[in-house]
Every structure is written in structure tokens, then in C-alpha cells.
Amino acid sequence: MRLLRIFNKKVKFSSIRYYSVVRQGFEYVNEDDVNYFKSVLGERNVITDEEELAIVNTDWLKTMKGSSGVLLQPSCPSEVSKVLSYCNSRRLAVVPQGGNTGLVGGSVPIFDEIVLSTKRLNKILSLDPVTGILSCESGCILEALDNKAAEYDLMMPLDLGAKGSCHIGGNVATNAGGIRLLRYGNLHGSILGLEAVLANGERLDMMTTNKKDNTGYDLKHLFVGSEGTLGIITKVAVQCAQRPNSFHVAFLGLESFENVLKTVQSAKQSLNEILSSCEFMDDESMECVTKNLGLRLPIQRHPFYMLLETSGSSSYHDEEKLNDFLEKSFNSGVILDGTLTGEPSKIKDMWALRERIAEGLLRDGYCYKYDVSVPLSKFYDLVTDMRERLGSSVVRCCGYGHLGDGNLHLNLTGEIFDPDVFALIEPYVYERVGDWKGSISAEHGLGYKKRNYIHLSKSQSAISLMQQLKSLLDPNGILNPYKVLPSFK
Template sequence: MMIAARCTRLGIPIVKNLTRVSSTSMFKSTDLNQHYIHSSVTCFPKCELTSKRYQIERGQFSTISEEDVNFFTNLLGHHRVINDETELEGYNIDWLGMVRGASSVLLKPKTTEEVSTILAYCNKRKLAVCPQGGNTGLVGGSVPVFDEIIISTALMNKVENVDTWLGVVTCQSGCVLEALDEHVSEYGLMIPLDLGAKGSCHIGGNVSTNAGGLRLLRYGSLHGSVLGVEAVLASGEIVDCLSAMKKDNTGYDLKQLFIGSEGTLGLVTKIAINCPPRPQSVNLAFLGLETFDDVLKTYKDAKKKLGEILSSCEFIDQSSIECVEKNLKLKAPIGAHPFYMLIETSGSNGIHDEEKLNVFLEEALGAGLVTDGTVATEPSRMHHIWSIRERIAEALINDGCTYKYDISLPLPHFYKMVEDMREHLGSNILRCCGYGHIGDGNLHLNITSKEFEKDLLNLIEPTIFEWTAKVNGSISAEHGVGFKKRNYIHYSKSSGAIALMKQLKALMDPNGILNPYKVLPDN
């Protein structure tokens, strides 16, 4: 009762609802958010072609012919070969409206064998291809730069097996993340990955970009969670590394080549993923803090005092919350503060977990680290609080043009990046804000202006990458390198590492047809 009284006085209502929640509704995104992500490309005027905006020279690839279209039509049928310009528009542009290609053909295979036939043909003809999942990427990796053939995994959405003994799901790469999570929830399991775009993104795209998400702190990266991968090489050869064993120490771990390679080494067609048990008890705290030093101390205490039940630790600055409140009319559950944190616990015993969280909060309040907050255990309240965090990207787009940067930084430098960029850019911008996964050092830095400005982009880049390199951070934490960061990769990788990457690319895709102009630098 002491903690409840203390929290009430400070504006923290403790939600006394310790009944077991529905496993399928715990983290479910709203229909509105799903619709937004699917249709967001229609929110923008048609942006300039990537090839013109960035002055890119087309590679020495063949141009698709009527004979090529006939081959694909005979293989897939008319309904799975899309060449209508209007229908293709949404596949040629990213959902930020920042990069746009000019593909004239999109293919929708259903099987690995069809992908194999397509790639073997394209390789022989030297036709460049662009693999595409849900097209929710933020670095231009999932859309063409020129006229690459788009290979969509949208129809490759079968769940092939759920091993309830090992806790492993095997599925095709086109399964939507949220739908896959709901499927395994029927077996008391969960996908160890959660993203704001879960209602649209494909698991194959997640694996190909090594997506991190909200709960990497608890479950680790996909390099650990993915047990097996099936992929098709540029030659059409199928590489079967689809082991579902949690221990498979035989030879080179080839699946790791495809995790995070963004479709440049092979097209991922099937995946086996380790699925932890679905938590029976979830608590979520939304806290207000006065300084970033308080944020760091609170995170350190959370790791120590919440231990095994800590599943997520998120950071949001005031500017990000103001953007959500202004542009989406979502109201934060507490008043204005310079900084905010979301701390989630997940476990099997509701009473035990709530007691640990209450003790942690009592001590944080007593130490003056946390000044306000709210705690929820019921699904509807948790969903509302999470939606504030997950829809920041959507809110920022409503400012106009968003320049998004996903970087890893040592925690002492985490927010200094935002402050320095804000000072560096001055009145040239509408907003400079930061949020992200404080638990793994992943900052999402966002800068907005009314419309795209090349001069502003030049002010931001490469300054932001130079700053990151100076503190030994990474220019890409979880979004990948894609098109936008390929020529800045040297800020995070040595020349020797980049040379080896190029050798692997040349070995596995000698004609360079797989997702060209992505990941590797031009020179």
C-alpha cells in the first residue's frame, strides 16, 4: 500500500488488474496503424527519382523486354506479373516518400522453386532484381533505384510447422510479423521481435535487415534467434540451411551470411525461428524524468532490480512526445517532462512481477530520478501507451519531410548527439528529436523540414556519421545500410572488412543482379 499511496500522490495510478491477459491481444497493433503503413505512399506527392536526386549511374544490366515478360507470365500466370504503372507506384517508392525507382515489372512467386527459376533466368539475362517484403524499410533498401524487377514475397506467407517441444516455427519469408506472432501465440509462444511496423513488415525482410525492435534487450538479435534459413542465390541455386536445431555446430554457419545482408547475397525464402514462451504477466511503466543523467541511472537500476523480468527499456524526448500529441492527437498519459521512459516487464507470475516493479519505482521516486508516471497491466492501457511510442515515425512524417537516422552510440553520448545536431542545424529545420532503445544503445534521430532540401541533407550528412564514428558508434543499428548509407559504411567498417564484403558479393552474385546499389559503397 505504501507504493500505491506514494504513486497516487505523484500522479502514478497503479492498475490493479492481475488477471491473465489474452496472448493474442497483448501487443496487437491497431487497424488504423496497419492501414497507415500499407497506404502511406499515397500521402506524398511523387518524389524525384532516386537516380536523379542522388546522381546515380545505372549498372550494365539488360533492359526488360516483352519476351522476358512473357517468360514470367508463363511461369506465374497473368495475375502474379504486375506491369501496370499505377499499380506499381506503391512498390516503387518507400513509405517515407524519400526514394523512388522506375520498375516496370513486379513478380509475385509463391514457392522457393519459382524464385529459383526467376533468379536463374534473370542471372542468365543479366536483369537486375530488387527483393521486397512489406516495404517498410527506412534506408531505401527495399525499392528499386532504376528499373530493377521487383520480386515481392507477399504470397509466400505459409507457416509450415510449429515445433512445440523445441519452441521453433518454420515459415515462408512473406509471413507478416504480427500475423506470425498471433499464429504461434496459439501454442503459447511468441516471436522474439516486435516492431512498430509489425502489421505490414515481412519476417523475411526482418531477417534480411537484422531488425532489432523493442525487445532486443530481453531476447537478443535475430543472429541468435534465427536457427535456420533457406535462400536462393543469384544463380538460382537453393541453399538449404533450414535446420531447426538449437545446437548445430557443423561447419560454417552459412545462414549468418543472409541475416542482415539486405538481399544482396541471396533472397531468403524460408526461416526457422526460436520462439520463447509467451509471458503470462506483463507490466508497463511510462515515466517522466528531468535530466538525461536520470534516464541513464534509472536504466541502470532497472537492469539491476528488475533483472530477468525486464523485457524493454525505451527512451523518448519531449520533442517526440509533442510531435505525437500535435500531429496525431494522441495524449501522453502524464504531463510534460524533458524526458520519458517506457519500462516493460514480462514474466510468469503477476504478483511477483508487480511487487518487483513497485519496489523499483518506489526507490526511483525516493531517489528523485523519476518525478511522474503511470503503470498499466491491462492490455488496452498498455496498447495505448505503446502506440504513443510506436507511432512517433508516423507523427514526424506529418511535419513534412523526415530525415531519419538509426545509430548505435555509447550511452554517455546517447542524447548529446541530438543536442549537438539541434545546435548544428539551427533554424534550418522544424524539429530535431530523439527516441529509441536505451537498453541497447540504439538512438533514432529524426530531423524534419517542410519539404526535401538538398542543402539541408548536406548539412546533416556526413556530419552525423563523423560524429558517430568519433565516439565509436555504428551508423546503422537496426535499419540496415540500404541505399542511403552505402557510401558511408566506412565510418563503421574497416577497409579490410569492406573489401571482404565485396569479395563475398562477387563470389555469390558475380553478375551483381541482387539488389544493386545497396549496402556496398560505389567505390
């Protein structure tokens, strides 16, 4: 029996919405397969109900949709191993899924691939208060891990707007960046060890907690950012950071992007070791959250805004450095307006203006989202360029992002998805980024939406080696097919 479901007819299937892709020669799930999965996972953890499947077949943005007829919910790595071994022998394609908060179509099926959820892999295994190393299973929610770390005056080195629902395994699989990468670096530096289950069911144990381990190839880095195409991450060991005693946030208004760049440079010089975030928003972004979500700006309207966060061990010391920096910036005319706070409730309100932009954009209708890294000298050029190119064919064109590490989020909205508008955006946006030697994906990954543009950021020799690694670790190609690597022509 072939299991196939159709969901939400308002959303076209992913296989035809962005570009046509042909289903590969995988087998279809039948009743014998379902019965085997039930014997391993228990009947209640093999889901075939249409309503439940509709959720895991659709991405957070409601722009991607698959037609999977089976959702599997293993509770331990050994169950993941048994499932993958079976699927590999049967050539059944599998999509690993955590919190399903991705933005590039990496966590949902393109056709009828089996969805394997990690939500029941949610055990915290250990937390060493001396070293600050936390070991856990991959289905743990990021915010829950941070709350656990807080009990020991520690914090997770990663902070995202989706922290209340995203899974640490998904964070690692996509090498998620977040708002404090400037201070704590990316996950390649924070992940000390991990366990992954390969396509053939083999459990690859790399769960070391040694900060220094110079013994052969560091294989865990293959899985950080691989988006579930090389193996399914089941455990991770994370180096937590010491939780600061004080936080301060400054919300600033500026007249020009030139002054934004001057502020970035002076903030890094003046605030140095206490600077934890340096965020940028244009006026169109702020107009979106104030109009669509009813949030209020703490200062007057300006063409550009910055949000600076400091964190350290001494509130007095940090506030003094911030005040000195702000006074010099105001006196020089670089900053026109601003407000500073150390009160937790006000800090939360200011961060909401930045973190809820993505939510506000969805209220416009359809959102074309782009996450790129570009030289700071070109950071805002892409936004102005696209405004001129698209004009009134879009509702909104705005730019915001992690200015401290050159990560721009370019967003364009329309009432509905328009193929003609889409054709004006892609591949033009990616080609412009490629011309500037930037990256077409700064932190969201490639997933399904960006995979055929990887050549604009990576050499052909590098892509060929990636394809060889994929063939070596997953010779039947069952793990998250149609993602990350380009289509064969």
C-alpha cells in the same frame, strides 16, 4: 521493347535525390522476358500496371522512388529459383521486396530493376509446441506469425511497430531489432535455419532446426542482415520464446538525461530477468505525437520520458518488483513522475506514444531519419548537437529509441526536402557517430542511403571481404544493386 514508367513527380528519383549514381550495365526488360515470367508465374502474377507499380517503386517514407516496369509475385521457392536463374542469364537486375517497410531505401528500385515480391510466399510450414520452433516461408507477416505462436503460449522474439505489414524474410534480411531486443537478443540468435535462392537460381538449403549444430561454417549468418544482396530468403526457422503470463508498463517523466542513465542502470539491476523493454523519448518526440496525432500523455510534461516494460510468469511477483524499483527511484528524486499499469488497453495506449512517433513525424512534412548506435554516455549529445547546428532551419529535432541497447533514433523534420539542410546533416551525423566508435546503422540496415558511409563503422579489410563475398555469390551483381556496399570510385 524497353519498359519504363515514371511515377509521382513530387518525389525525385532515388538515383539523384541523395547522391548521383550511374546505372550499371544491366539489360533492359523486354517483351520476351515478360512472356517468360508469365509462363513460370502465370499472367496475373506478372504486373505491369502503372498504378500497382507506383506502390512498389516508392518506399514507406515516400522519399525513395524507382522506375521498375515489372513486378513478379512467385508463390513458391522453386518459382523464385526459375526467375533468378533466367534473370542471371539475361543480366536483369532484381530487387527483392517484402512488406516494403524499410527506412533506408533497401527494398525499392533505384533505376528500373525488376521487383520480386515475396508476399505469396506466406505459408506457415510447422510449429513444434515442445521446442517452440516455427518454420515458415519468408512472405509471412510478422503479426500473423505471432498470432499463430500465441495459440501455443509462445511468441515471436521480434516485435516492431510495422509488425502488421512487415515480412519475416525482410526482418531477417535486415536483421531487424525492435523493442524487445534487450530481452530476446537479435535475429542472429533466434534464426536457427533458413533457405535462400542464390543469384544463379540455386536453392541453398540451411533449414536446420537444431539449436546446436557445430558443423563447418554457419552460412545462414551471411544472409541475416545482407538485405537481399547475396540471395533471396525463401524460408526461415525461428526459435520462439515462451509467451509471458503478465505484462506491466511504467511510463516515467524525468528532468535530466543524467537521471535517465541512472534509471537505466537501476532498472537493469532491480528488474533484471523480467525487464523486456527500456525505451526513451524526449519531450520533442512526445510533443510530436500529441500535437500531430492527438495522443494523450498519461503524466505531466517533462524534458525526458522512459517506457519500461516487464514480462514474466507471475503478475504479483512482477508488480511487486516494479513498485519497489519505482518507490526507490521516486524517493531518490531520480524520477519525477510516472504511472504503472498492467491493463492491456492502457499498455497499448502507452506503447502507442512510443511506436507512433515515426508516423507523427511524417505529419510535419519531410523527415530526415537516422538510426545509430552510440555509447550511452553520448546517447543524447547527438540530438543537442544537431539542434545547435540546424537551429530554425528545421521544424523539429528529436531523439528517441531503444535505450536498453544503445540505439538512438535521431529525427529531423522540415516542410519539404531541402538540399542545403541535408548537406548540414550528412555526412556530419555519420562522422560524429564514427568518432564515438558507434554504428551508423543500429537496426535499419544500410540500404541505398547509408552504403557509402559504411567505412565509418567497418574497416577497409572487412569491406573488401564483403565485396569479395558479393562477387562470389552474385558475380553478375543482379541482386539488389546499389545497396549495402559502397560505390566503386
